[in-house]
Amino acid sequence: MRAVVQKTLRSSVTSDGVPVGSAKSGLTVLLGVSVNDTEADVRYMAEKIVHLRIFEDEAGKLNHSLLDEGGEMLxxxxxxxxxxxxxxxxxxxxxxAKPEQAEALYEQFVAAVRAFGVTVATGRFRTHMVVSLENDGPVTLLVDSKKNF
Known part of the structure; x- marks a missing residue:
């Protein structure tokens, strides 16, 4: 799995002009699934992303995670x-990954993040979407479950 993880003040997504998801301060995650991904990749990515220390602490250092901040995720x-x-x-x-495999692992990722107690909004799988966001920092990271980067 690959993800573009962005720290955002707010984000939203529409599908066919209809609003389908939005998140307040937290993370916006663009998630790609490969033909070789499994449930182990889902677990790794969910745990890695919710624990990334990319939010400022009291001293202004990037030392807090999404869980520490109580942030949301799109x-x-x-x-x-x-x-x-x-x-x-x-x-x-x-x-x-083919759409059927990708959608199943995508849904597992969303469920895994929700299991951490995070409020998660989503787009609509296999549709044309328009994503709007306010990147905070800006902070943008690439995460790969195979650790290719």
Whole structure:
């Protein structure tokens, strides 16, 4: 699994012009699922992301996690995170999971984050979405369950 994790003041998503999810201060996560991902990747990513120390403490250092802050999360499926643009001009999506596998693991990720007590909003899987957010910091991280980066 791959994720773009952004610390946000607020975020929202619409699908076909209809609001489907929003989160207050916390994290906005764009989540991609690969053909090789399993439940172990789900557990790793959920635990890693909710515990990332990217919120300021009393001294102004990035020392608190989403759990420490009681923040919310908006999770958006993003198969294009597995786009390979190294050759030619059209990215290859061969490493992205098929929709059925991706949706199942995406839903497991959302459930795993909720199990930590986090309020989670989502987009609508397999639809065209428009995501709006206010990046705070800005703080943006890439997280990969296979630790490729």
């Amino acid at each position: 999770v958006i499926s993003q198969f294009t995170l597995y786009g390979d643009a190294r050759h030619g001009r059209r990215p290859s999506y061969i490493e992205a």
